[in-house]
Amino acid sequence: MKLLSHTLILLPLLLGAGCGDSDTSSASGAWVWDLPDTVPPPRVPEDNPMSEAKVELGRFLFYDTKLSGNQTQSCGTCHLQELAFTDGLAQAEGSTGEIHPRSSMSVANAGYAASLTWANPAVVRLEEQALVPMFGEDPVELGMANMEEELLRRLREDALYPAMFADAFPNQSDPINLDSITKSIASFQRALTSFNSKHDRGSSALTLPEQRGKALFFGGTTEAGVPDALECFHCHGGFLLSQAVDHDGSEFNQQTFINNGLYNLDSDGSYPEGNQGLFDITNDPADKGKFKPPSLRNIAVTAPYMHDGSIATLEEVVDHYARGGRLIESGPNAGDGFDNPNKSSFLNGFEITEQEKQDLIAFLRTLTDEELLTNPAFSDPFAE
Amino acid sequence: MKRLGTLMVLSALAVGCGDDASATQEQQDVALNFAAVVGEEPFVCGGTYENLGADDASLVLSDFRFYVQEVEMKNATGVWVPVELAENKFQTGGVALLDFEDCASMGNEDLNELVTGSLPAGEYDGLRFKMGVPFEMNHVNHSTAPSPLNITALFWNWQGGYKFLRIDSGQFSGTDWRMHLGSTGCEGDPMVGGVTSCANGNRVEVEFDAFDASTGTVVADYADLVEGAALDVSDSNPEEGDDPGCMAKPADADCAPLFENLGLSFAGSTPGPQQFFSAE
Numbered sequence: 001m002k003l004l005s006h007t008l009i010l011l012p013l014l015l016g017a018g019c020g021d022s023d024t025s026s027a028s029g030a031w032v033w034d035l036p037d038t039v040p041p042p043r044v045p046e047d048n049p050m051s052e053a054k055v056e057l058g059r060f061l062f063y064d065t066k067l068s069g070n071q072t073q074s075c076g077t078c079h080l081q082e083l084a085f086t087d088g089l090a091q092a093e094g095s096t097g098e099i100h101p102r103s104s105m106s107v108a109n110a111g112y113a114a115s116l117t118w119a120n121p122a123v124v125r126l127e128e129q130a131l132v133p134m135f136g137e138d139p140v141e142l143g144m145a146n147m148e149e150e151l152l153r154r155l156r157e158d159a160l161y162p163a164m165f166a167d168a169f170p171n172q173s174d175p176i177n178l179d180s181i182t183k184s185i186a187s188f189q190r191a192l193t194s195f196n197s198k199h200d201r202g203s204s205a206l207t208l209p210e211q212r213g214k215a216l217f218f219g220g221t222t223e224a225g226v227p228d229a230l231e232c233f234h235c236h237g238g239f240l241l242s243q244a245v246d247h248d249g250s251e252f253n254q255q256t257f258i259n260n261g262l263y264n265l266d267s268d269g270s271y272p273e274g275n276q277g278l279f280d281i282t283n284d285p286a287d288k289g290k291f292k293p294p295s296l297r298n299i300a301v302t303a304p305y306m307h308d309g310s311i312a313t314l315e316e317v318v319d320h321y322a323r324g325g326r327l328i329e330s331g332p333n334a335g336d337g338f339d340n341p342n343k344s345s346f347l348n349g350f351e352i353t354e355q356e357k358q359d360l361i362a363f364l365r366t367l368t369d370e371e372l373l374t375n376p377a378f379s380d381p382f383a384e
Numbered sequence: 385m386k387r388l389g390t391l392m393v394l395s396a397l398a399v400g401c402g403d404d405a406s407a408t409q410e411q412q413d414v415a416l417n418f419a420a421v422v423g424e425e426p427f428v429c430g431g432t433y434e435n436l437g438a439d440d441a442s443l444v445l446s447d448f449r450f451y452v453q454e455v456e457m458k459n460a461t462g463v464w465v466p467v468e469l470a471e472n473k474f475q476t477g478g479v480a481l482l483d484f485e486d487c488a489s490m491g492n493e494d495l496n497e498l499v500t501g502s503l504p505a506g507e508y509d510g511l512r513f514k515m516g517v518p519f520e521m522n523h524v525n526h527s528t529a530p531s532p533l534n535i536t537a538l539f540w541n542w543q544g545g546y547k548f549l550r551i552d553s554g555q556f557s558g559t560d561w562r563m564h565l566g567s568t569g570c571e572g573d574p575m576v577g578g579v580t581s582c583a584n585g586n587r588v589e590v591e592f593d594a595f596d597a598s599t600g601t602v603v604a605d606y607a608d609l610v611e612g613a614a615l616d617v618s619d620s621n622p623e624e625g626d627d628p629g630c631m632a633k634p635a636d637a638d639c640a641p642l643f644e645n646l647g648l649s650f651a652g653s654t655p656g657p658q659q660f661f662s663a664e
Contacts, residue, residue, distance in 0.1 A: 045577055114574050122544045122570035122579050131526060131541040137490075137556075138564075138631050146490040146537040178534075179527035246574035253573045276635065281543075282569055282583065283634030283651060 042111030053168040058188025063380040068095040069143035078104040084298035090309025103309035111190035114246040119277040126186035198366040213363030229350040235293035242295040257290035261325025261337035269340040324349025411502040420484035423607035429487035441615035447488035447552035458510030469501040481532035489556040490537040511595035516587030523579040540566035544579040562629035592663040612641035
């Protein structure tokens with residue numbers, strides 16, 4: 001089973017990172033990206049070069065319940081490896097029981113996100129993003145706000161961490177600090193690349209139904225005779241299968257937020273209050289219902305779907321796009337998403353036969369990277 | 385009638401980066417008093433306060449903290465002169481944290497009711513400052529920032545900044561009435577690696593034309609902050625995304641009267657004068 005793997009060696013970045021602070025970790029092993037030659041390395045901040053020691057420390061921290069206030073949850077609680085680092089829930093539940101308005105996103109390939117989380121153009125670095133689940137209060141996730149000293153104490157008193165931090169940050173005299181924690185977790189997340197799916201082995205690796213589905217996905221003509229009827233790839237194209245991509249060679253800000261017609265509560269195209277996507281940041285009514293188009297890699301194992309987990313299966317997702325928006329007939333969220341004034345012009349609906357639908361879903365299932373789901377290097381070190 | 389403050393003379397410590405011009409000029413110390421009140425009563429952490437807001441609500445207040453920046457005093461010729469803030473655990477890089485809580489679940493035992501610094505020797509009779517943290521300090525790596533910019537309860541990471549103001553009732557449950565203010569509408573750029581601009585800075589500008597540092601106090605009044613605001617948490621509907629209080633989200637209608645009282649634009653409104661701070 002020969003992979004198209006081409007190994008890129010990323011030399012420890014010796015780029016001048018401001019004043020003489022260096023936690024460059026060349027002592028602990030140069031980092032080697034294991035990526036196909038179709039995929040560029042992710043952007044790595046100059047002040048946080050990759051190293052094996054840091055990634056391994058980040059893996060421990062990612063899965064450690066010491067990172068929640070009441071020590072009941074870790075990052076891994078809502079980002080399970082076997083579900084491509086999602087949790088299978090419609091909406092995440094924090095360590096204190098608070099229900100998050102949003103569904104846990106896959107952390108796979110997070111290093112390639114032009115913006116992090118579902119709809120926030122401000123959060124562009126994994127190191128910064130890590131502070132949101134740790135210290136955020138609205139909603140409470142890990143619930144560590146005001147407990148930073150307690151967190152550091154827990155790690156300093158641990159049997160393993162002092163040596164691991166010293167190894168990952170060899171030039172720091174007191175390496176157990178908030179900065180090294182977020183840098184390690186971010187490094188682990190950048191290492192969670194996932195480009196080893198059947199789809200990555202080329203069309204010849206796909207069955208005929210999968211090939212037909214792939215053609216429909218990338219602009220093929222439907223049986224109804226409409227070219228590019230499905231228009232999937234406009235938002236979900238490229239190596240990431242998301243337009244909202246950033247990588248080592250990106251020269252432009254490719255943040256993308258679109259409205260896909262899930263709700264339409266009023267003439268403004270409102271979504272349920274408190275969960276209106278980009279609008280919650282910008283307050284521009286034209287941004288109501290706009291969310292990042294997530295990568296479709298591993299999509300078959302990350303149900304339920306959409307920012308609020310409101311669609312349960314891939315079949316229903318295809319039905320949603322075939323209709324060009326969701327009709328909710330009654331209740332507080334009643335409205336026809338088809339008519340949402342902010343809806344993307346790519347969502348016009350399409351005619352699709354049952355066979356075409358099954359072909360499309362067959363293709364989406366080829367996007368699963370089984371190695372990601374089982375790779376011991378990404379697994380929970382505390383699991384029995 | 386107005387006494388001009390006799391300010392203590394400082395042994396000329398050149399604070400901050402070596403600026404030769406100011407190093408040769410004689411500096412004097414200044415200490416600015418701040419106080420937190422709720423109407424006629426002093427703020428006491430854990431105290432119960434009545435008749436608040438539009439619905440005469442009763443609240444147990446716990447947290448009461450805010451940052452100030454760009455502290456300046458007006459000299460005898462009417463020129464505003466920057467106060468060079470001292471460096472200590474409540475002050476760094478020209479930013480100071482005023483901290484009136486010592487019992488909040490998200491707080492600590494330390495209190496700070498003073499802003500200290502120095503400025504060229506002379507007489508000063510006015511004070512101005514902003515409640516906030518300057519943009520260039522607001523959107524840097526919080527994990528390596530010095531105190532008081534390393535307090536996680538004042539992180540505002542969803543916008544890459546700090547909470548400029550934090551006033552909470554209760555001890556952190558879903559029904560507490562909380563007011564958190566920071567910059568909103570922020571945009572980032574993955575190539576820059578951080579926030580590049582914010583549509584709403586939300587820094588509160590405060591100016592007292594007459595202020596004597598030796599006798600005066602800057603008073604922050606919670607009752608004035610929440611005047612006209614609906615505080616009764618039973619009016620909120622968390623199930624439908626309407627949490628009690630104001631986290632400065634532009635779409636949160638609970639914020640409108642608070643922003644007005646802070647002299648800030650809310651959802652395009654034209655701001656008037658702030659009424660949260662007064663000089664006594």
